[in-house]
Amino acid sequence: MAIQLFDSLSRSLQPLRTPDPADPQDLFTFYNCGPTVYAPAHIGNFRTFVVNDVLRRLIELEFGPGKVKHVRNLTDVDDKTIRRAREEGRPLAAVAKQWTDKFHADCDALNCLRPHLEPTATGHIREQVDMIDVLMQKGNAYRAADGSVYFKVSSFDNYGRLSRVKERELQPGSALAGKSQAADADEKEDATDFALWKAHKPDDGENAWDSPWGRGRPGWHIECSAMIKKHLGETIDLHTGGEDLLFPHHENEIAQSECCNGVTFARHWYHSKHLLVDGAKMSKSLGNLYTLDDLVAKGFSPMAVRYALLMGHPQKQLNFTLDSLHAAESALKHLRSYRDTLVQRAGNMTAKSSRLFDDVLAALHDDLNTPWALGELHEDTRVHKSDSIAPIHAAADLTSFDLVMFALGLDLRTPALKADIPPAITALAEKRWAAKQAKDFATADALRKEITAAGWSMLDRKDGYSLEPLKKT
RNA sequence: GGCGCGGUAGCCAAGUGGUAAGGCCGAGCUCUGCAAAAGCUCUAUGCGCCGGUUCAAUUCCGGCCCGCGCCUCCA
Known part of the structure; x- marks a missing residue:
């Protein structure tokens, strides 16, 4: 059963490429844009990472655990990380380390599998410079007076295909109209051009590297292009991220990579939609921005958070509420109870999958339809729950159940709530x-x-x- | 202004040209000193509004109303 996934570029459902089982070198290459490590990630971020984790698990089940290479970057140098380090009077690396560790702890709590590789921007300065160098030689980039290097958007005919914007003109009434334009507007030949290399500024402090164009630091977009090329190759199977990355980030990645390498960058693009909280975009001013810790402090288990994040279709905005978290917690309890019954009935018996829950997998194969999958999951447990089920059948159902729970990444072995009892x-x-x-x-x-x-x-x-x-x- | 998405029961949320999955909550029941837990049963003649196409539309088409997202560094 092939995995069908919405493709943002063609705007249609497309099957994922199947790697050749006979060729051990042929892996499914999967790149997921990771976090900027300057603060704790919020549950909106985690929606994307949890959805990507289900995707990773599904791909492993489909092609085999050794047939996928999953890479997710850590952005550890940009305006935000540098500002944070400056404000706290700490080295950039210390800030990055702190929030990378926190990100990992949260991901573990949410039962997300670690990517096979988590490259960092600062660990790939050389690769980024090399790539910019090629773009300069090919005439796709130019050095401005201040030493910054920009990508020349007009040099790439396909620019705008992903976000369907032929030319980014500043429309009257656009979000930018009132504001002053980007700080580097004067340096760029065209307003749509974007930075590949940013010349050192006093605020950057010691966070600068040497390059053929002077000291500075890489622009945001180039890190992904460079790390993908190094670790996954010039053409990858799947590139994912949140919907906000469609433009400009991924549009710019395509431009850089395809101009540099001369081949298709990614065969498949997948973007998960954003999370709303209580019907509105999360923001600090609305007080509806939650971190995982915030929710744990309210007494919810990380697994319930994961479940709640899977309650909506990834291609649709999901309205996250505390009520849905309660619903998730209760639903998990029932699943746990179902599993306990199977374990009891099965005793020491083990058996091959009964395929009872195959429709759950079918739902996931159909554009990662997690709410449908959860619906089938409960339906199957209800219809086939029986205290008098024969041990051999219980064992088979248990195997089947555990398989789909692996795919969803719902770990029922951890207690719902772990709190110290006074x-x-x-x-x-x-x-x-x-x-x-x-x-x-x-x-x-x-x-x-x-x-x-x-x-x-x-x-x-x-x-x-x-x-x-x-x-x- | 440009690009795009959505409006389904108290809440969350699938889905289909032929008459509405699932979860939560609520109610009733079983069990039980109590309270829970667990289990069983029930809960939208209706899918934003108005037209159209059709034997048949929540599902297709058009219009309208409302909500939301992105538009240069936010997953």
Whole structure:
């Protein structure tokens, strides 16, 4: 079953290229534009990364784990990272390290597989300079008076194909009309040209490298082109990112790479749509910008966040709300309960997949339709749930279930909530359990009220109890 | 102004030219000292509004209203 994926360039559903199984050198090359490491990523960023992670998992299942090479960059030098370092009086590398580590921790919590390679912009200055050099020699770039190098948009006939903008003219009423134009407007031959190399400015501090055009630093777009060429080749199978990267970032990458290499840059372009929170674009001023930590602090599990991010079709804006997080948490509980039942029934038995959940995979193959996949998942668990299922069938269903849960990246083995239980609460719970065993129900009920008032929920079972924190909203 | 997307039950959200998946919430039930958990059942004669095409439209076409995104460094 081929993976069909919307392609931003042709604006149509296209199958992904299948690498030759007989040729060990033929890998599916997959590049995902990564984060700028200057602050914690927010859940909007993570929508893109989680969607890309499902895609990565699906490709692995489809072509085999060894048949895909997944690269995601880290932008560790740009205006924002430099500004942050300057404000904090720290070296750029220290800022980048801090937020790279945080990004990795968040990705791990969200159960995203690590890319096979995470190259950095500062680690590829040489490659970027080399590429700019070729563009200069071919006449696609020019050096301005201040030592910056710009790409000459008019030298590339196909410019604008991806974002469908033939020429970026500043329209009356456009977002730019009122503002002063870019700071480097005077240096550029044309307003649409963009920087390949930025001449050193005092604000850049020590963050500058030597180049044939003087000291400076690379422009934003060139890093991806250079790292892709080095690590994945001149033509890659799949290039992805958030919808905002369509223009100018990816448009510019195409221009640079195709002018430099003379071949098609990417066979397939995939952009996931943005996340809205409570129906609006996230912004600090609206107070609806969440990081993973913000949501964990509210009592939600990272896995519920992942589930919530998969509740909408990646090609459609998703309205993220705290209510959907509650829904996600509950849905996960039911899936966990379903799996526990299968595990119990299966005992030590193992079996080949029953293919019970194949329609979940089918939904994912159809343009990564995650909401449809989740719908099928629940439908299948409901229809086939049975306490009296034969062990051999339970084992087969379990294999099938775990396969699709791998594809979705939903890890049910981690507890829903991990919170430290205060000793005082444990003490109350112990007392109540003792009272209950002694059939002193009046005392037991009073203690339950105390525990609830303290923000905890005590769940009785036949052989004991568990404590869960009440949700905060 | 340019390019694009969407309006489906209280909330989130799939989907189809032939009469509306799924999740959450809610209600009822089973179980249970209590409370939960878990399980079962139920919950849109309706898919923004108005026309058109059609035997048949939520699904196609046109118009309108509303919301949203991008437009030089925001995933």
